[in-house]
Amino acid sequence: MLRKNFIMAPGPTPVPPEVLLAGAKETIHHRTPQFLKIIEQTLEEAKYLFQTSNRVYVFVSSGTGAMEAAVTNLVNPGEKAIVVVSGKFGERWKEICQAYGINVVEIALEWGEAVTPEQIEKALKEHPDAKVIFTTHSETSTGTVIDLEAIAKLTKDTDKILVTDAVSSLVAEPLKMDEWGVDVVVSGSQKGVMMPPGLAFIVLNKKAWEVVLKNKCPKYYFDLRYYDENYPDNPWTPAVNMIYMLNQSIKMIKEEGIENIWNRHRILGEATRSAVKALGLELFSKRPGNVVTAVTAPQGIDPKKVTKIMRDKYGVTIAGGQEHLANKIFRIAHLGYVSIFDTITAISALEFTLHELGYPVTFGKGVAAAMEVFNREGVAG
Ligand SMILES: Cc1ncc(COP(=O)(O)O)c(C=O)c1O
Known part of the structure; x- marks a missing residue:
């Protein structure tokens, strides 16, 4: 049959033909006024996906690259971070933190459970020296979504930095970064954004940027300061054709x-x-x-x-x-x-x-x- x-x-996830065709256009040089115009407009429009007025930085990597960037730009080796682990991707936060010598305070849950605001509140009280909390908005390994809005209320008016992995939730689950007060959001191209794999995104608010500017964790490719200094240009070679695709997918997302x-x-x-x-x-x-x-x-x-x-x-x-x-x-x-x-x-x-x-x-x-x-x-x- x-x-x-x-x-x-x-x-x-499936990629619409319009997005695939956008990627089939001629590859132009990335340091030209023509390309700068395209990437500038695309990154400006990308704010809509996160419901934010903060800058969206794009990496040529899969979503895990943006997770690593969040860890290495926000926490120093030896410092404490609270990490929620209730599935494969919470575990990934933990593994990245451990790879950089970060002192992990784990909220360990059964896979399939969703962390509650009360559990986060308790961990914050017990570990006042932990300044960053790593969460997974949609834990793809178990099909679980957390109440991010309620969790953000706990950190919004404090100096704690709430980071969420929205790799699978972006555009699919309600997420209002600015209104809810989520400090850092990371995501990737191959899910709700309707693109092939290959791009990762990170967005930080002002509170998180202040932490980034003081950070001393060793890093290079994902050092966010380079991305900010060069914005909207990319410090390295951007994935030119994927930026065309992103432009098209955002256009379709805005239309719907x-x-x-x-x-x-x-x-x-x-x-x-x-x-x-x-x-x-x-x-x-x-x-x-x-x-x-x-x-x-x-x-x-x-x-x-x-x-x-x-x-x-x-x-x-x-x-x-x-x-x-x-x-x-x-x-x-x-x-x-x-x-x-x-x-x-x-x-x-x-x-x-x-x-x-x-x-x-x-x-x-x-x-x-x-x-x-x-x-x-x-x-x-
Ligand atoms: C919630 C979540 N976080 C992180 C990742 C890792 O992303 P990538 O495989 O693009 O590095 C995925 C991918 O499945 C995911 O669903």
Whole structure:
């Protein structure tokens, strides 16, 4: 049977043809007035993604590069930082901090839990000498979103720096950097921004910049002072064609409107959750977000087989579980350039797959539940 491909993984996500075509334009020299004009306009427009008036700095790296930049520009070796670990990406904050000799105070939670403002408050009280808190807005490994707005209220009028990893949440989950008072946000291109992998972003407010200017941690490529001195130019060679793509993707995001995109992700998330529940499956996350739905594989069903059959037989790429969750969960994303029919496709492929693996399925039950949500939300039917 003819097989078409669908990426329903939490990154890389589908890239719209308009964005791909923007990247196919002629590569011009990066130190020309023509390119400077493009990057200046693009970075100015990129503020919208973060809902900020602060400068957006772009790295030629994946999202982890921006995470490393946040650590090495804000904390000195030997200093204390609070790190929330409730999944793979919280763990990454911890590993980066440890690589630079930072004294990590870990808020260690079960994977799938969301840190509460009370837990952050307690850690701040117990460690008044910790000046930076590293969080993960959307913990992609477990499909969990934290209440960042409430957490930011704790740090907003203090000298503490709240850093959040919005690699998978940017544009997908509501995030209002300036209004909420989040001090530092990092992200990447290959998720809600609807681009291929290759760019990372970091945004800092004035309070965070004051810390950056005093920082002594060894660093070079990601030293933010070079980016600021050269802004909007890049201190090194920027990914010229990816800047064209970013320009186009921001244009499309603005056309749809960020609130509408947040709402689309909410509806797709609800539809996916409703569909998997209708199939008798359980959600893994204690506080599911609208980026990716982590599903606990039912008894006797190997989640690795679910992802393999969906990909190899039906062309639907979802994600498996990471680390100790590899044998426990699979994850269906609804992130970026995704419509109701992508979700319906993914759910129907899941139904066929579960049936093939011997799990009792009434065909269409999950799809019907998703369609009900789309109808109720007024987007179809
Ligand atoms: C929440 C989160 N943080 C960090 C990363 C790492 O980003 P990258 O793989 O682009 O370095 C990812 C990627 O999946 C992510 O989802």
